[in-house]
Ligand code: ADP
């Protein structure tokens with residue numbers, strides 16, 4: 001029952017603005033946690049702290065047995081050099097609202113960039129895995145295409161495949177369907193449902209309440225830099241206790 005990812009007493013400021021206020025959170029292997037909440041509540045910043053894209057001001061994040069950004073020696077902590085931080089970051093895959101694919105590289109090249117270029121794994125093996133991932137996201141025929149030739153939904157499915165190619169221990173999704181035309185949302189959620197069903201540990205920031213209801217083991221509601229309520233999807237969506245959660249749910253449903 002150990003946590004794969006844990007945040008303890010997490011505090012984050014942007015200048016004098018207190019954006020994360022004592023966040024305590026855990027996710028276990030195979031769990032799917034959806035994070036919902038109003039815009040500006042700190043959801044993206046929280047994911048970015050987990051993935052060390054932001055520096056934390058107090059508290060800590062652990063991924064499996066490691067403290068993000070630090071090496072433990074007895075009961076003392078030593079900051080890690082960049083190279084080691086880069087290694088730690090590979091344990092967590094991240095998918096953003098915008099797909100961030102390399103425009104001048106083919107789909108296949110985009111997917112193998114990390115495993116070959118960063119993880120230094122054998123190229124042929126990575127290509128074979130990339131083809132299997134393309135199959136998995138339903139885009140086996142797009143290996144040679146360039147991102148600009150694909151729809152937003154297809155590009156996001158490639159971005160998911162690219163993150164998975166690093167064999168992360170958990171996947172973070174930050175509003176992965178928010179930038180898509182409505183008719184393309186379903187194909188991306190479909191891929192995410194398949195990942196969830198096959199045991200992928202996932203934290204998903206989303207406004208897709210239907211996805212939360214269907215897939216989430218737990219739903220976390222954030223507001224103003226705090227976790228206000230957490231529970232099963234039906235606890236949070238059907239019977240929210242906190243009035244702020246109630247208001248938000250009735251506005252988005
Ligand atoms: P959410 O993802 O829930 O919409 P964010 O984590 O993006 O919220 O942002 C939380 C708050 O922090 C917002 O008020 C936002 O304007 C502010 N913020 C986010 N990133 C930065 C930054 N790099 N510098 C200053 N303020 C930021």
Ligand code: MG
Pocket residue numbers: 043044045174175
């Ligand atoms: Mg956000």
